[in-house]
Amino acid sequence: xxxxxxxxxxxxxxSQRANILDTAxxxxxxxxxxxxxxxxxxxxxxxATGSVYRHFPGKAELVVEVFREVVTREVAAVEAAxxxxxxxxxxxxxxxxxxxxxxxKAPRLAYALLAEPVDAPIEAERLVFRRAFRDxxxxxxxxxxxxxxxxxxxxxxxxxxxxxxxAEVLIGPLTENDAESALPALRTFVxxxxxxx
Numbered sequence: 127x128x129x130x131x132x133x134x135x136x137x138x139x140x141s142q143r144a145n146i147l148d149t150a151x152x153x154x155x156x157x158x159x160x161x162x163x164x165x166x167x168x169x170x171x172x173x174a175t176g177s178v179y180r181h182f183p184g185k186a187e188l189v190v191e192v193f194r195e196v197v198t199r200e201v202a203a204v205e206a207a208x209x210x211x212x213x214x215x216x217x218x219x220x221x222x223x224x225x226x227x228x229x230x231k232a233p234r235l236a237y238a239l240l241a242e243p244v245d246a247p248i249e250a251e252r253l254v255f256r257r258a259f260r261d262x263x264x265x266x267x268x269x270x271x272x273x274x275x276x277x278x279x280x281x282x283x284x285x286x287x288x289x290x291x292x293a294e295v296l297i298g299p300l301t302e303n304d305a306e307s308a309l310p311a312l313r314t315f316v317x318x319x320x321x322x323x
Contacts, residue, residue, distance in 0.1 A: 143181045146171050150192045155235035159242045162189060186245040193248060196239065197255040203228060205262050214270030215320055221263055222292050222316050226309055233300045241297045256293070260285045267320070277321035288319055 131139070149171040153162040164185055168175040182188035207224035208217050229236035238244075239255065263285035270276035292312060299308045 139181075142173060142177060146173065146178055146181055146188070147192060147195060150188055151196060151235075154189070154192060154196075154238050155232050158234055158238045159189065159244050159248070162192075164188065186247045189244070190247050190251050193239065193251040193255065196235070197251070197258065200225070200228065200239075201255070201258045201262065204259065208262055208266050214266065214273060214275040215317060218263060218266045218270070218320060219313055219316055221259075221266065222288070222312060223309070225259070225292065226296060226312060229296055229300060237297065237300045240293045240300070256286075256289055260289045263288055270320070279321065284319060288316055291315060291319075 146167060150162055150167050153166055153170060157166075162185070164178050164182075165175050167188065168178045171178070178188070182191065204221045204224050207220040210217060210220055212220070229240075239252070244252070260282065264281040267276060267279070267281040267284055271278055271281065295308050295312050295315070
């Protein structure tokens with residue numbers, strides 16, 4: 127007969143897993159991928175290293191889960207920003223303003239999400255993030271085209287190009303703590319790419 131955990135044991139394990147994930151997010155935000163080792167997470171979380179391995183087979187699996195959690199929040203934030211009031215182009219600009227502003231608040235974490243050298247499973251998760259972000263932008267571009275507010279274009283290609291450009295524009299400034307200076311130029315680029323002035 128297979129072993130079944132009691133609700134109390136399961137609740138404790140779930141709480142421990144959540145604590146490990148929260149701690150890994152903190153370490154990633156402070157030290158990047160290189161500083162987010164299993165031992166460092168265990169030490170900060172106040173658990174044995176073996177407890178971290180009980181929940182995650184290795185560092186890559188742990189950080190993939192961290193990426194999923196953080197990216198879900200980021201995509202929700204830009205989705206909400208894009209649903210706000212204003213013209214179609216303004217709502218698309220709100221996506222990039224929100225993304226850049228949030229990146230500025232946690233530059234080390236943003237750099238880890240966007241560009242830091244990572245293991246292959248995490249790189250794959252990074253692509254999922256870019257696609258989710260692209261899809262938010264593409265939906266708003268499509269709405270703008272349908273409403274006649276934006277010139278006809280391939281919404282997915284434009285959105286993918288904008289997301290890639292935004293990431294590229296922010297990478298250097300994020301590592302130099304100077305991303306704010308890049309925001310006006312990024313806004314201008316987005317407006318022009320959409321067919322505006």
